[in-house]
Amino acid sequence: MPQRWTTPSSLGLWIALTGSAVLADPLDEPHLNIIPRTEAEAARIASVTALATSFDEAQPFEVKSAGAATVRATMNANAFSQPSANITFEDELTFKVGNGLFRKLWVSSPSSTLASDGLGPLYNARSCQRCHLKDGRGHPPEGPDDNAISMFLRVSIPSDYSAMAEEIEGYIATLPEPTYGTQMQDFSLAGHPAEYRLQIEYEEMEVPLSGGEVASLRMPTYTAADLGYGPLHPEAMLSPRVAPQMIGLGLLEAVPAADILALADPDDADGDGISGRLNIVWSVEYDQPMLGRFGLKAGSPTVREQSAGAFAGDIGISSPLLPAPWGECTEAQSKCRSAPHGDGDDRGFEIDSEGLDLVTFYSRNLGVPARRDVDDPQVLRGKEVFYTTGCTSCHLPTFVTHRLEDQPEQSFQLIWPYTDMLLHDMGPGLADNRPEARATGSEWRTPPLWGIGLTEQVSGHTHFLHDGRARSLLEAILWHGGEAQSQRDAVVDMSPEDREALIRFLESL
Secondary structure (H helix, E strand, O other), X not given: OOOOEOOOOOOOOOEEOOOOOEEOOOOOOOOOOEEOOOHHHHHHHHHHOOOOOOOOOOOOOOOOOOXXXXXXXXXXXXXXXXXXXXXXXXXXXXXXXXXXXXXXXXXXXXXXXXXXXXXXXXXOOOOHHHHOHHHOOOOOOOOOOOOOOOEEEEEEEEOOOOHHHHHEOOOOOEEOXXXXXXXXXXXXXXXXXXXXXXXXXXXXXXXXXXXXXXXXXXXXEEEEEOOOOOOOOOOOEEEEEEOOOOOOHHHHHOOOHHHHHOOOOOOOOOOOOOOOEOXXXXXXXXXXXXXXXXXXXXXXXXHHHHHHHHHHHHHOOOOOOOOOOOOOOOOOOHHHHHOOOOOOOOOOOOOOHHHHHHHHHHHHOEXXXXXXXXXOHHHHHHHHHHHHOOHHHXXXXXXXXXXXXXXXXOOOOEEOOOOOOOEEEOOOOOOOOOOEOOEOXXXXXXXXXXXXXXXXXXXXXXXXXXXXXXXXXXXXHHOOOHHHHHHHHHHHHOOHHHHHHHHHHHHOO
């Protein structure tokens, strides 16, 4: 029996590896070719990533959100669709080919277009781009005539046992919903019923603010309506998810695991009320536990695995990592499993390893736009409010990425993502009550804030949070609870001028 990977409450992570003694090395990142830092570099990094204490002017390099990879902030909807600024001419071609696969509309099998068949039979979208329109964030349906193409429901049921719990301490046992799997698909090919229709009802709630102002929040209720394959399990746990923005993923992947682990404080040893925790997940590609980085609950360890999961769950496309040609179809959906699929030609999979690598390269290299108005007095005041209110306890401004042998675009960059990439309990208001790996039903990964001020320009809306319930940045703040309750309350109580400055700062990111 392999030794279990444990996460003691002391800072850092001590991990037991299969067939070995306990290994005190949180830098085991098999997806990266790392050049170790020198002591001198570590000292420089500590200095450059120290939190600001003066807010009279912008910090050095603050305008370059992604270091040398930062792109110009265009004034149109393509602001999130540019390649990293430091990409080579040859690799820009690779980026464009990956973009083509990201945008490609998949068709059903059998088809004369052998390189594009294999859709479904059950799916949420026909392409990656359909959910991540313009590489931005999705949104809930905005009326009876709008569909939920950039939003879906995750689903699972509780379990008394999980093999993962034998490998990873704190892993919360769940099982796929017996009929509907782990993700519900609201589109289907002809002859196959869709799994459901997403139905959302909102209840408005007023929140009094200082200065006589009043905000309104909407509390959603989600229903999986028009079920195509019978009732859900009585203990089914549903979690609504909108597609997140795509920028900067390769840089987040290149943040040293040690730097993330050093931020973890699961027992709140420093008494600040913030208890960031690590999500440790099982890597399908590397067959070992790894640090979760991607997804709304940090449920995926790498961009490549996240991409393969989206191909399987969202589009029904098989890959070397997830080879089932029917995607998410369960054994209870026998007609879906026995339908024609696109894995019978020379590809072997509906998207082969080369295609998956191209999409991964594209996703890693979507450039982060430069900051705007960093020297504006109101933005600087908003930055000071953000820092002094304690928002940086979770939305940590800066990291320096690994030195990497074969990823120059992500190598040794000072980046400003405003995330610690840890799990935090956000309270009952935002809880989906569905665990994922080590994440509880009320925990979410701190989302990066870079690019958030360009959401309306890119995506045509201002819906935020994991399910898009917040219609503005202020509403998103007011939904914070749990570990962020005191910061939320401080925003309610601060002067209207400081609240306006805080929002202006966020809009500059």
